[in-house]
Amino acid sequence: MNTLLKTLVCKVLFLVWLSVSLSMAQTEDTRFNSPFHAISHHLENMEDGNFEPALAAKVFDPKKWSLEEREDLAIQLIQIYRGAGIVIDLEVLPQDPDYYDSAQMAHRYQISDNYPYIYVEKSGNQWLYSNETATYIGEIHKQIYPLGADKLLTVLPKMGTRKVLGLHLWQHITLLIVILASVIINKIFVMTFKGILFKLLEMKNKGEESKKLVVKVARPLSILILFPLLTLAVPVIQFPMNVTNFIILTLKVLWPFFATLLFYRLVDILGLYLQKMAEKTETTLDDQLVPLVRKTLRIFVVIVGVLAILSNMNVDIWPLLTGLSIGGLAVALAAQDTLKNLFGSIMIFVDKPFQVGDWISSGDIDGTVEEVGFRSTRIRTFRNSLTYVPNGKIADSTIDNHGLRQFRRFYTTITITYDTPPHLVEAFVEGLRKIVAEHPHTRKDVYHVYFNDMAAYSLNIMFYIFFAVPTWGEELKCRHEILLQIMKLAEMLGVQFAFPTQTLHMESFPEKQPNSPVYPDDHNQVQQRMDDFFTEIKNPNQKSN
Numbered sequence: 001m002n003t004l005l006k007t008l009v010c011k012v013l014f015l016v017w018l019s020v021s022l023s024m025a026q027t028e029d030t031r032f033n034s035p036f037h038a039i040s041h042h043l044e045n046m047e048d049g050n051f052e053p054a055l056a057a058k059v060f061d062p063k064k065w066s067l068e069e070r071e072d073l074a075i076q077l078i079q080i081y082r083g084a085g086i087v088i089d090l091e092v093l094p095q096d097p098d099y100y101d102s103a104q105m106a107h108r109y110q111i112s113d114n115y116p117y118i119y120v121e122k123s124g125n126q127w128l129y130s131n132e133t134a135t136y137i138g139e140i141h142k143q144i145y146p147l148g149a150d151k152l153l154t155v156l157p158k159m160g161t162r163k164v165l166g167l168h169l170w171q172h173i174t175l176l177i178v179i180l181a182s183v184i185i186n187k188i189f190v191m192t193f194k195g196i197l198f199k200l201l202e203m204k205n206k207g208e209e210s211k212k213l214v215v216k217v218a219r220p221l222s223i224l225i226l227f228p229l230l231t232l233a234v235p236v237i238q239f240p241m242n243v244t245n246f247i248i249l250t251l252k253v254l255w256p257f258f259a260t261l262l263f264y265r266l267v268d269i270l271g272l273y274l275q276k277m278a279e280k281t282e283t284t285l286d287d288q289l290v291p292l293v294r295k296t297l298r299i300f301v302v303i304v305g306v307l308a309i310l311s312n313m314n315v316d317i318w319p320l321l322t323g324l325s326i327g328g329l330a331v332a333l334a335a336q337d338t339l340k341n342l343f344g345s346i347m348i349f350v351d352k353p354f355q356v357g358d359w360i361s362s363g364d365i366d367g368t369v370e371e372v373g374f375r376s377t378r379i380r381t382f383r384n385s386l387t388y389v390p391n392g393k394i395a396d397s398t399i400d401n402h403g404l405r406q407f408r409r410f411y412t413t414i415t416i417t418y419d420t421p422p423h424l425v426e427a428f429v430e431g432l433r434k435i436v437a438e439h440p441h442t443r444k445d446v447y448h449v450y451f452n453d454m455a456a457y458s459l460n461i462m463f464y465i466f467f468a469v470p471t472w473g474e475e476l477k478c479r480h481e482i483l484l485q486i487m488k489l490a491e492m493l494g495v496q497f498a499f500p501t502q503t504l505h506m507e508s509f510p511e512k513q514p515n516s517p518v519y520p521d522d523h524n525q526v527q528q529r530m531d532d533f534f535t536e537i538k539n540p541n542q543k544s545n
Helices: 002-031 035-044 053-059 067-084 131-144 149-159 169-204 208-237 241-279 285-312 317-334 336-351 391-396 422-438 472-493 523-538
Strands: 108-112 115-123 126-129 359-362 365-372 376-381 386-390 408-416 448-454 459-467
Touching: 035 053, 035 067, 035 108, 035 115, 035 126, 053 067, 067 115, 067 131, 067 208, 067 241, 115 131, 149 208, 169 208, 208 241, 241 285, 336 365, 336 391, 365 386, 376 391, 386 391, 408 422, 408 472, 422 448, 422 459, 422 472, 459 472
Parallel strands: none
Antiparallel strands: 108 115, 115 126, 359 365, 365 376, 376 386, 408 459, 448 459
């Protein structure tokens, strides 16, 4: 009787256990029959007011992992969601039991594009987190909470779990500590970097302008170093997932922004250094090249910074770059003149046909070069107007660079009266040559001063010399000095300068000899005079009879 009773009790207990097991299995199949049910079950049992790790652990394979391991996986996974700011919208989760990912060619659903190893997959008749996900959870958790930061998640909640304004008290305290620490660390970094950079500048003997730029560089540099600390602290505070996502996205945008600002200001320091180097050279074209290099680097830094910001905002920049490359061809065709001017400016810097400050002439262009830009060259005319000439036009035209002249030519004609005797003309010409020879800024090896022409009203002396001066102003000064000396010499010798005049001669006038000269009638007498003249030329010291 006892044996029969025991057997009956065992059968009843077995039927009860089987009924409960089937009921639980049926419940689990119903609960996890889609990605939506599996993921929502995990999230609902990890909420602050409904923290049930044992229930949340059911979304992991019980055949592969023990209950304790599955609880740890469930806790670490929710910490990953909160620390990385992975926002899961339950409304968009698929509720189809046979959901199929055509990209992966499997019955699986990936939680986030940034974490491809976190996904649920269909196992039998229910959806569970994959074994691959369970394997990588520990590694991903260490990436989000490096240096043992996850240990703080067990220590900080002890400061108070009462909620204030939607956050626990320990979260408010931790946030306050992070803000104060960030301000203090930032101040320390700024002072440290300023001190180090100031010491370097003192060693290089740089000016006050460089030190002002250093202050502007030290601030974004200290903020950049502070960003990793903030990235480490934000996951520890355990904000709601949407708040964490916003903060992380903001940090991702601000980091390249401050990096762009840092390099933008470093370009200013580099430009100042290049400007100091350019001032040591004789040419002035490199002085103009420095602003172009600075502008180019600034544009490059801004473009790279904008692309980095867009990339951190999860914007796919490759289609943008591809569109720019395709559109660049159309823009290049539409902007041929602009590109021509750009290459013209490159050729100007390579060939160096002129430099800033040179006086150039090219067709209708005549003036002093003030600036060479990417598109055009700015020329100050002698009317004090400003002319902008496209670099493409300058590169294709003939340029007369007066600024590169070694000598500046001065040519004039000195006219003296016809009544000047030959010996006085010769003395005057010799005096002019001596003026050129003794002037400190004239070229001594090449100059021409000769009695050159007998014009309608004057005897003309060609005065052709060169000044060895670098600027037009100095040339004008030398002209002034030479012309004054010529006038003084003429006054000293009694030479009269000729100017256009008319003389009226009266051939017949009472009691007055006619003005017409009396010419000799004897041919022999004329021949004798001519022979005496050439004899005197051959022997200047021998007087003819």
